[in-house]
Amino acid sequence: MDTRPAGGRTRGRAARPRQGASMADVAQLAGVSSQTVSRVSNGFPGVTEETRQQVMAAMRELGYRPNSAARALKRGEFRTLGVITFSLSTHGNIRTLEAIATSAARHGYAVTLLPVAVPTQDEVNGAFSRLGELAVDAVIVIMEIHLLDAATVSLPPGVQVVVADSDAGDRYTVVDTDQAGGARDAVRHLLDLGHHTVWHLAGPEDSFAAQRRANAWHAALTEAGATPPPLVRGDWSAESGYRAGLHLADHPDCTAVFAANDQMALGLLRALHERGRRVPDDVSVIGFDDLPESASFLPPLTTIHQDFAEVGRLCVEGVITKIRHGDTTHGTTLVPTRLVLRESTGAGPAGPRP
Amino acid sequence: MDTRPAGGRTRGRAARPRQGASMADVAQLAGVSSQTVSRVSNGFPGVTEETRQQVMAAMRELGYRPNSAARALKRGEFRTLGVITFSLSTHGNIRTLEAIATSAARHGYAVTLLPVAVPTQDEVNGAFSRLGELAVDAVIVIMEIHLLDAATVSLPPGVQVVVADSDAGDRYTVVDTDQAGGARDAVRHLLDLGHHTVWHLAGPEDSFAAQRRANAWHAALTEAGATPPPLVRGDWSAESGYRAGLHLADHPDCTAVFAANDQMALGLLRALHERGRRVPDDVSVIGFDDLPESASFLPPLTTIHQDFAEVGRLCVEGVITKIRHGDTTHGTTLVPTRLVLRESTGAGPAGPRP
DNA sequence: CCAGCGGATGTTTACGTAAACATTATGAGA
DNA sequence: TCTCATAATGTTTACGTAAACATCCGCTGG
Numbered sequence: 001m002d003t004r005p006a007g008g009r010t011r012g013r014a015a016r017p018r019q020g021a022s023m024a025d026v027a028q029l030a031g032v033s034s035q036t037v038s039r040v041s042n043g044f045p046g047v048t049e050e051t052r053q054q055v056m057a058a059m060r061e062l063g064y065r066p067n068s069a070a071r072a073l074k075r076g077e078f079r080t081l082g083v084i085t086f087s088l089s090t091h092g093n094i095r096t097l098e099a100i101a102t103s104a105a106r107h108g109y110a111v112t113l114l115p116v117a118v119p120t121q122d123e124v125n126g127a128f129s130r131l132g133e134l135a136v137d138a139v140i141v142i143m144e145i146h147l148l149d150a151a152t153v154s155l156p157p158g159v160q161v162v163v164a165d166s167d168a169g170d171r172y173t174v175v176d177t178d179q180a181g182g183a184r185d186a187v188r189h190l191l192d193l194g195h196h197t198v199w200h201l202a203g204p205e206d207s208f209a210a211q212r213r214a215n216a217w218h219a220a221l222t223e224a225g226a227t228p229p230p231l232v233r234g235d236w237s238a239e240s241g242y243r244a245g246l247h248l249a250d251h252p253d254c255t256a257v258f259a260a261n262d263q264m265a266l267g268l269l270r271a272l273h274e275r276g277r278r279v280p281d282d283v284s285v286i287g288f289d290d291l292p293e294s295a296s297f298l299p300p301l302t303t304i305h306q307d308f309a310e311v312g313r314l315c316v317e318g319v320i321t322k323i324r325h326g327d328t329t330h331g332t333t334l335v336p337t338r339l340v341l342r343e344s345t346g347a348g349p350a351g352p353r354p
Numbered sequence: 355m356d357t358r359p360a361g362g363r364t365r366g367r368a369a370r371p372r373q374g375a376s377m378a379d380v381a382q383l384a385g386v387s388s389q390t391v392s393r394v395s396n397g398f399p400g401v402t403e404e405t406r407q408q409v410m411a412a413m414r415e416l417g418y419r420p421n422s423a424a425r426a427l428k429r430g431e432f433r434t435l436g437v438i439t440f441s442l443s444t445h446g447n448i449r450t451l452e453a454i455a456t457s458a459a460r461h462g463y464a465v466t467l468l469p470v471a472v473p474t475q476d477e478v479n480g481a482f483s484r485l486g487e488l489a490v491d492a493v494i495v496i497m498e499i500h501l502l503d504a505a506t507v508s509l510p511p512g513v514q515v516v517v518a519d520s521d522a523g524d525r526y527t528v529v530d531t532d533q534a535g536g537a538r539d540a541v542r543h544l545l546d547l548g549h550h551t552v553w554h555l556a557g558p559e560d561s562f563a564a565q566r567r568a569n570a571w572h573a574a575l576t577e578a579g580a581t582p583p584p585l586v587r588g589d590w591s592a593e594s595g596y597r598a599g600l601h602l603a604d605h606p607d608c609t610a611v612f613a614a615n616d617q618m619a620l621g622l623l624r625a626l627h628e629r630g631r632r633v634p635d636d637v638s639v640i641g642f643d644d645l646p647e648s649a650s651f652l653p654p655l656t657t658i659h660q661d662f663a664e665v666g667r668l669c670v671e672g673v674i675t676k677i678r679h680g681d682t683t684h685g686t687t688l689v690p691t692r693l694v695l696r697e698s699t700g701a702g703p704a705g706p707r708p
Numbered sequence: 709c710c711a712g713c714g715g716a717t718g719t720t721t722a723c724g725t726a727a728a729c730a731t732t733a734t735g736a737g738a
Numbered sequence: 739t740c741t742c743a744t745a746a747t748g749t750t751t752a753c754g755t756a757a758a759c760a761t762c763c764g765c766t767g768g
Binding site for chain 3: 022024034035037038039042066069070071072073074075
Binding site: 065066067068069070071072073078080088089094095097098101102105110111112113114115133134135237238239241242263266267269270273292293295296297298300 | 419420421422423424425426427432434442443448449451452455456459464465466467468469487488489591592593595596617620621623624627646647649650651652654
């Protein structure tokens with residue numbers, strides 16, 4: 001019996017750093033060729049049950065694990081998806097990322113994270129150039145498209161891309177929440193409750209999601225014959241919502257506010273409370289996102305639920321389809337939203353519609 | 355001039371799926387050997403400036419990108435860290451992950467995500483066995499240790515591990531927030547404000563973080579000569595905080611509550627408000643985590659700030675040190691917390707201490 | 709004037725896997 | 739009994755890179 005430690009080599013360098021037994025080692029122990037080990041390892045047919053068992057036993061004994069680098073080199077694919085996103089600070093990005101990771105795992109893909117700390121152009125370029133050397137077959141970008149557009153570094157050839165949370169269906173495959181539909185639902189909900197019009201606390205100007213929510217808000221109002229009040233600008237943060245709320249509290253004719261996300265709605269609620277305006281009696285507030293915490297706001301927040309999990313899932317399936325079929329078509333897939341009724345919205349001055 | 359498309363091959367299979375030019379292609383175009391290309395690619399000395407420029411030009415022309423699979427195979431390392439975590443649902447995990455990704459990138463490492471959807475034992479085992487085939491040099495586990503302990507699958511040999519958010523310094527290298535210190539600070543702050551004692555809204559029983567916060571709460575109280583009230587159990591969610599709050603609101607002698615996280619504190623605030631108990635006039639509330647939103651709670655929440663970024667950074671540095679030096683020692687690194695004073699805590703019945 | 713040195717570059721080889729091809733058994737049908 | 743097909747297994751080779759070693763060159767110093 002061979003008494004050398006598992007993974008030892010007869011010839012060559014004493015210390016192979018970290019990497020256990022190879023196919024050759026297993027083959028030797030099992031008394032077969034390494035090709036047979038390969039067949040067993042990949043579950044290929046044409047191996048006797050007896051041989052298979054021997055090989056399996058040898059694998060167990062040596063603690064054999066396929067070397068994924070060698071595999072990737074041979075197969076020409078990594079079975080890995082890259083995810084580019086700047087900062088995981090927003091709830092949506094995280095939920096999407098989580099769904100991507102889960103969905104990718106289900107398809108046998110690993111997920112590699114490419115964080116872009118600061119969303120400057122340099123950082124984005126850096127991420128994309130790093131990407132070139134990265135072991136990924138495809139990339140999912142969770143990022144506002146203008147940053148992607150401005151990137152001077154081109155994507156490595158052969159690396160497929162799907163973009164989430166953006167609108168560039170003409171140049172990329174895009175999966176996104178139906179921002180416009182959700183915003184429209186929010187506005188209609190408030191109008192249906194009898195509010196003459198709806199104010200909008202928008203996200204930052206450079207965000208397409210914010211822009212589309214604001215556009216849809218405006219369109220839904222004019223469609224319904226209501227006069228859009230001046231748009232109030234926030235930056236997604238609760239703090240900015242608070243500041244905007246102090247401002248809005250001074251408008252006595254403001255009875256309904258659609259905040260472009262739940263965090264700003266939170267700040268808004270605080271400001272209104274401080275200024276003695278009751279929600280929903282004096283002012284109705286609706287948010288967008290449906291954070292887990294939103295149900296515990298004061299009062300619990302009526303909001304538009306986004307199905308981030310579905311967005312992530314569709315991103316992965318889209319990108320894997322592209323890998324499989326070398327697909328180069330573009331297009332946008334929209335994931336519907338859902339109105340979640342809680343206690344922050346109530347009847348307006350005109351009374352609820354029948 | 356050669357008119358074949360870049361990356362084309364004279365011999366062999368027509369369609370090499372996705373993979374551009376190789377070193378050999380660059381070498382041929384530049385009129386040098388592939389070894390020289392390798393030297394240029396890795397920035398090694400011993401190459402004339404003139405040759406270097408020629409090679410670089412050829413690289414650009416062919417869009418050459420080093421094949422990371424081949425590199426990994428040759429070098430025996432992947433320059434990749436795996437991160438195991440179940441669900442990215444908690445603020446802390448995400449912040450830690452973000453810091454890990456950023457810090458890893460700075461060290462030239464990529465980060466691969468290993469999500470464990472449901473924290474069942476099977477799932478954890480699955481993640482660990484997938485890990486064996488995964489292209490990672492080391493693993494950072496963000497997980498309660500009891501799940502790691504119960505995993506029947508052993509880690510692949512040669513893969514270093516660092517655990518965050520846990521306490522297993524005797525068996526693993528651990529980086530964690532100083533849970534006990536933070537909890538002690540929270541309790542002392544409330545006692546200093548003149549509260550006779552402090553109630554505790556704890557996290558779930560199976561969480562070590564929750565357990566340590568609860569233990570420290572108890573210890574700090576007895577140390578100070580105060581009588582610990584019965585512990586109230588939550589599950590980290592705002593909803594559970596709300597339920598607990600309804601319960602606590604009925605105790606007239608409850609003037610100060612230390613919630614084990616900010617989300618439960620949020621629910622607690624809502625319940626107290628609903629029951630007409632003013633914060634901080636009637637009841638003081640302190641949280642733990644310092645979510646970005648906590649400053650916009652009603653009222654803004656006094657809380658214990660956790661430095662997740664530091665935890666992530668230390669995890670990466672720890673694990674890279676281990677990789678470099680084959681370190682097998684264990685030990686725990688604690689990251690200090692910081693008391694963030696806002697408006698949810700105020701003077702107790704005994705009045706603030708001098 | 710030549711040995712010898714050192715810098716620049718080329719050649720060989722191995723990393724671990726798996727496709728492609730080659731070889732050896734086994735058994736069925738003529 | 740002797741093909742010949744077929745299944746089981748072995749052998750060769752290539753994937754792209756980089757370490758190790760080999761070669762070539764010009765120049766310095768004796």
